Amino acid sequence: MQSWSTPSPALLPAQPDRLRxxxxxxxxxxxxxxxxxxxxxxxxxxxxxxxxxxxxxxxxxxxxxxxxxxxxxxxxxxxxxxxxxxxxxxxxxxxxxxxxxxxxxxxxxxxxxxxxxxxxxxxxxxxxxxxxxxxxxxxxxxxxxxxxxxxxxxxxxxxxxxxxxxxxxxxxxxxxxxxxxxxxxxxxxxxxxxxxxxxxxxxxxxxxxxxxxxxxxxxxxxxxxxxxxxxxxxxxxxxxxxxxxxxxxxxxxxxxxxxxxxxxxxxxxxxxxxxxxxxxxxxxxxxxxxxxxxxxxxxxxxxxxxxxxNLLREGADPAAIRTALLSQHYRADWEWTDQSLPDASARLERWRAALTEEQPGDGEQLLQSLHHALSHDLDAPAALVELDRWADGAQARDRQDSSPVSDAQLSVSTVVDSLLGIRLTD
Missing domain, CATH: 3.40.50.620 (HUPs)
Known part of the structure; x- marks a missing residue:
């Protein structure tokens, strides 16, 4: 039976396997x-x-x-x-x-x-x-x-x-x-x-x-x-x-x-x-x-x-749906509400907006913090909190001190897409 087609995520620097x-x-x-x-x-x-x-x-x-x-x-x-x-x-x-x-x-x-x-x-x-x-x-x-x-x-x-x-x-x-x-x-x-x-x-x-x-x-x-x-x-x-x-x-x-x-x-x-x-x-x-x-x-x-x-047909961003799902720990029983998707969409837009303030080294640091969170029973909510912290810190920076991230450096969007499956860029 034919599967579906998903682009292979970018290879990340290999992380230690501490998974439980x-x-x-x-x-x-x-x-x-x-x-x-x-x-x-x-x-x-x-x-x-x-x-x-x-x-x-x-x-x-x-x-x-x-x-x-x-x-x-x-x-x-x-x-x-x-x-x-x-x-x-x-x-x-x-x-x-x-x-x-x-x-x-x-x-x-x-x-x-x-x-x-x-x-x-x-x-x-x-x-x-x-x-x-x-x-x-x-x-x-x-x-x-x-x-x-x-x-x-x-x-x-x-x-x-x-x-x-x-x-x-x-x-x-x-x-x-x-x-x-x-x-x-x-x-x-x-x-x-x-x-x-x-x-x-x-x-x-x-x-x-x-x-x-x-x-x-x-x-x-x-x-x-x-x-x-x-x-x-x-x-x-x-x-x-x-x-x-x-x-x-x-x-x-x-x-x-x-x-x-x-x-x-x-x-x-x-x-x-x-x-x-x-x-x-x-x-x-x-x-x-x-x-x-x-x-x-x-x-x-x-x-x-x-x-x-139906959500996709109504115009929902697939990345926002995924964000809403990852906002809950995978083992938790939880309830979908009318606020689940708007909350996830707002969070996603905050991360995307912060990309304009990304600094060299942010991707490497975020990779370590996200991977550390996931190592403990795939704690996606904790990983998303780490992403929130990065976005808050990026947006608080002085624009005059910002340096662009080069193509040779590991970007935040690459880390988030590869590890969490959340697309921050097209």
Missing amino acids: LMDTASGALQHPGTSEEASLYVCGITPYDATHLGHANTYVSFDLLHRYWRACGYPVRYVQNVTDVDDPLLERAEATGMDWRELAQDQTQLFRTDMQALNVLAPDHYVGATETVDWVAETVTRLVENGTAYAVPGQGEDPDGDIYFDIAAAESATDWTLGSISGMSPEQMAEVFPERGGDPQRPGKRSPLDPLLWRAARPGEPSWAGGSLGEGRPGWHIECSAIARRLLPVPFSVQGGGSDLTFPHHEFSAAHATAVDGRPLAHTFVHAGMVALDGEKMSKSKGNLVLVS
Whole structure:
């Protein structure tokens, strides 16, 4: 699948890697395990509706991590998927009378356009679920063969051939335990599981929390050949697990996504990978907070959305949208208000105005202060405060003492664009 096009940021003088990220699994700040190379998997969209600010918040947050690593001089391997076949997509396509493939293509293209506008660096691999069915079928087959997956007999409208992950068998065979990523209690999982795509009431399952790996073909649904599994299509969690294991080193540095993916999605993606060969999927699990509107988390199901494409169509500066998002710590749950964009726009204009008073050496000093702030759990709000301080100091200078910055020197606009992804100049 084609990604989007974003200009590569300017190479900065390599900075020391002092990064500490909050690992959801351990609940502690830790280095994400990078050595010679950094590797990142961020769960992508299910393309049945437009990109809202909750999505944008997640992808801008992990773009900040991508840029931090680049500033440290690391090569970065970044993978993002697109769940371009799943129940919500099929349901929306049926409700709107569209072909599900056309709907997926349209919404994926809109997402690309939004990410390009927000200056989010494109992943190295942008992979659709429909492109990787063979990888999933191979992985599920191995799980069946080693006893950590099983077939559920058909009942009613459900045919034979649905394959489920056996939590108890996986816990016995590996070091993985249920709740090791999310930290949730069984009672909490039981409450959340059906709200996030689970089917605890499915007859024939060994445990209500066992997740679907392979959905046997149903009339009117898309399906693919699955070898010994029969015709069908991938479950959700196994999709990301199979893609990540195929395209990244295992364990890779960071598994990222919104906090609503911690359970069941990341819990089971990691479990599936470990059950295949005993190796953990990722070194560190990092989750971005939720964005609310009118007191409730933005979600497609509730319809309380602020769409990136609408803001852009109304004339919003993409750099101001990005500034508004980075004004909040990536792990925070926060609320978008009518004042969020005007406040960010005013802040952005103050930084741009200060460029006329920039002095030689400002870029180098600002690079160090921004990088230092980001080293502590990607503290973007603290980094923006450092940018405020620079702008206030620049505008307070005596114009008679100012010296122009030469092309050979590191400029503030280059530092801010490369490290924060905020464009201060055209």
